Structures are given as C-alpha cells and as structure tokens.
Amino acid sequence: MYYEKDTATGRLSSSSLKTPTNMGAVPETQGILYAPGTVFPKEQPPHRGFYGPVPEALIEKMRLFQCRNSIPIHLKGGPVDKVLFGSTLVLCAVGLAGCFQFFYGMAFPKKN
Numbered sequence: 001m002y003y004e005k006d007t008a009t010g011r012l013s014s015s016s017l018k019t020p021t022n023m024g025a026v027p028e029t030q031g032i033l034y035a036p037g038t039v040f041p042k043e044q045p046p047h048r049g050f051y052g053p054v055p056e057a058l059i060e061k062m063r064l065f066q067c068r069n070s071i072p073i074h075l076k077g078g079p080v081d082k083v084l085f086g087s088t089l090v091l092c093a094v095g096l097a098g099c100f101q102f103f104y105g106m107a108f109p110k111k112n
Helices: 056-066 079-107
Strands: 003-005 010-015
Touching: none
Parallel strands: none
Antiparallel strands: 003 010
C-alpha cells in the first residue's frame, strides 16, 4: 500500500492517487468446456505407477555409467569416447595455437 504525508496534520495517510482498486475475488469460471462429440473412456487403464517400463538397453547403459571405478565419466563409453575426447583435445590445441599466432602477428607486425 502507498502512503503520503498529509500536509495539514503532518501524519501519514493512505494515498488517494495510488490506492489499488478492484482487488476483490475473481469469479470462478464454469469449468472445462469440451468440444461437442468428445468421447470419454468408460474405464481407466490399469495404473502402472508414475513411469512406464524401462527398456533393457537403457538399464544396461545406466549400469555401465553408474558403476564405481577409476574411469572418468566422459571415457566410460568405450573406444569411441576415447577417440572423441582425443580429437577434442587436438582441436582445442590447434585453436589455441592459432590464437597465439594471431596475437603474436598483431603485436609484432612484419616490417615492409
């Protein structure tokens, strides 16, 4: 709520300009309106819990990545992950060398 100082009395009073209006309760709607011709199932399907069945291949992947061993998580996928990790390191090194070459060329330009 906003207040203002009343100049006549010197006290704080509610501001007439900034008092919010229409703060009453919002009337509720009728509910969900369905399109004509909507058909509802006669009986609900059997409840399987919150989640569906988990495929066996996914369970094996979860076991592979969650087992406790000294292999980092980014290398647990096998030889393909090792190749991807190595190529990422090589590309980062090449990019870093290119940056240093560019900065060196800008700092010490060739004399004509």
